[in-house]
Amino acid sequence: MxxxxxxxxxxxxxxxxxxxxxxxxxxxxxxxxxxxxxxxxxxxxxxxxxxxxxxxxxxxxxxxxxxxxxxxxxxxxxxxxRDHYAPRLRWRVKNAITLKQRTHGVRLAWEVLRYAATRRGALSLAPGLACGFVRTRPELETPDFQYFFADASYGNAATRQLEREGGMTLSGFQQRPESRGSIHAQSADPAVPPVILPNILSEEIDRQCVVAGLKIARRIVENPAMDRYRAFELIPGKEVQSDDEWLDFARRDGVTSFHPxxxxxxxxxxxxxxxxxxxxxxxxxxxxxxxxxxxxxxxxxxxxxxxxxxxxxxxxxxxxxxxxxxxxxxx
Ligand SMILES: Cc1cc2nc3c(=O)[nH]c(=O)nc-3n(C[C@H](O)[C@H](O)[C@H](O)COP(=O)(O)OP(=O)(O)OC[C@H]3O[C@@H](n4cnc5c(N)ncnc54)[C@H](O)[C@@H]3O)c2cc1C
The missing domain is CATH 3.50.50.60 (FAD/NAD(P)-binding domain)
Incomplete structure (x- = not known):
């Protein structure tokens, strides 16, 4: 044969x-x-x-x-x-010029020229303008939750489409998640992408950390120092209060931070x-x-x-x- x-x-x-x-x-x-x-x-x-x-x-x-x-x-x-899974809290702003105003319509053309000529301006900015690290439990020796602040709000984090009105975003992720997923080939054909099963928030410690981190994020932006710039909380909105509601929001809203x-x-x-x-x-x-x-x-x-x-x-x-x-x- x-x-x-x-x-x-x-x-x-x-x-x-x-x-x-x-x-x-x-x-x-x-x-x-x-x-x-x-x-x-x-x-x-x-x-x-x-x-x-x-x-x-x-x-x-x-x-x-x-x-x-x-x-x-x-x-x-x-x-x-594992990955860094990041839900995002969003606010409408006042007394502030956000990325939306800086890159809307004819201003985008100006920013393109400015970047081409000087390598400066809105197009030279990283997506996160400020970072922060907190301990979600006082007994921890080191931080376990990381934040990114952006002077912009996106309707959909996957497409990164700026919302029509200007806003600000505070996204955050648990630094060292315990939940584990998998990535496997689904076909012998290399052109077929592998299947990613993230399995995020499957460990209780991860759920507690993310809920606590998101609650602290709200407290940061509700600080009186932000009164001048904060108009109102858009996402998840004040109706989200209990831990279960925060967890539900985290499951629905989070996206990868591209750290597989x-x-x-x-x-x-x-x-x-x-x-x-x-x-x-x-x-x-x-x-x-x-x-x-x-x-x-x-x-x-x-x-x-x-x-x-x-x-x-x-x-x-x-x-x-x-x-x-x-x-x-x-x-
Ligand atoms: C949109 C985005 C934003 C990010 N932002 C940040 C950030 O701000 N800070 C940060 O620390 N990290 C960031 N990261 C994460 C960081 O880029 C990755 O962790 C890092 O690049 C991983 O490096 P790597 O070498 O493991 O894989 P990769 O950089 O992905 O390199 C793998 C390479 O292999 C090639 N390849 C794959 N399969 C094949 C094949 N079959 N044949 C031939 N070539 C193949 C791919 O084309 C790719 O060039 C970001 C990632 C993304 C996607």
Whole structure:
């Protein structure tokens, strides 16, 4: 009987348990790249687990269900997903010029020119103009909730469409959530995005922290120092008072802060995907170097920590290179 060849797709290439390169696509062309020493997987916390799964590394039952041949059972692939989930409180303002007025109609053209000429003005601003950290319980040694203040209000945080009237927003997230979700391939086709199951607010400690953090946010903006600028609370509105009402609001209103991490977690237990040198456990010549290797969430926006992972990872690769025997080059 003729042997069935494996389907053509973007994936890592192996010789037994040794990773020897990758197949990737540019347009219609599938290209094979062979690694001299190591293959580095840096596709981020959403796609690194997907690439491993499409290459046969992950939970065997899940892979078989997608028709993917199992190369290595590694049950932690795609698990341990966490993010900073941020509900947003919004107010109408008075005596203030918000982003809306600064970028409405002809003023936007002026701001575009100003940015082009001077790199200054409304277009040079970060989305959060001020940050803050609080302890939601006095007995905590360090803060557990982070705020972002914006001189703007968005009807829909996903599309970031400014509301017709000017407003201000105080959004916030629990710094180190305990709730864990997962990110897994849903098809053997790499063009099909993986499924993200956030599972946010599934732990009681997270629910308590977020409710407390949102209540403190309201207290901050209700401070007399803000009387001059605060017109009225728009979202969630004064009808939200009890903890259950705050929790319900948090579930409905929150959005990702775009900080996915943890899906190829570093560690030494059976659910760890990478070891403390970022090697994929059980596979030779393959490291993961991105936000997916974080075992737990860092206490703030994660990009600085991801850069550090990149630098540490690069140093590990360089050290391995120094210690390795030279590669024989055929003449
Ligand atoms: C809109 C937005 C705003 C953010 N703002 C902030 C902020 O203000 N502060 C902060 O600290 N963090 C912020 N972050 C988070 C920060 O950008 C990420 O945590 C960080 O970039 C993660 O780095 P990474 O290397 O793990 O993954 P990424 O930066 O996502 O890099 C992964 C790369 O792999 C590529 N890739 C994926 N799959 C494949 C494939 N199959 N083949 C080839 N290439 C592939 C992707 O195109 C991408 O270039 C923000 C993120 C977003 C999306």
């Amino acid at each position: 003729p042997q069935q060849s494996e389907p053509e797709r973007e994936r890592l290439l192996f010789d037994g348990r040794q990773c020897i390169g990758a197949e990737y696509r540019i347009g219609e062309r599938l290209i094979e790249a062979r690694a001299g020493r190591e293959t580095l997987l840096c596709a981020g916390a959403v796609q690194s687990p997907q690439v491993l799964e499409l290459s046969g590394i992950g939970q065997p039952a899940r892979l078989r269900a997608l028709g993917i041949e199992v190369r290595l059972a590694l049950p932690g692939v795609g698990e341990n997903y 991490m943890g899906t190829c977690r570093m560690g030494r237990d059976p659910l760890a995907v990478t070891d403390d040198e970022l090697n994929v456990r059980g596979i030779g010549g393959l490291r993961v170097i991105d936000a997916s290797i974080m075992p737990t969430m860092v206490s703030g926006n994660i990009n600085a920590a991801v850069l550090m992972i990149g630098e540490k990872g690069a140093a590990m690769v360089a050290a391995a290179q120094r210690n390795a025997a030279p590669i024989a080059v055929a003449s």
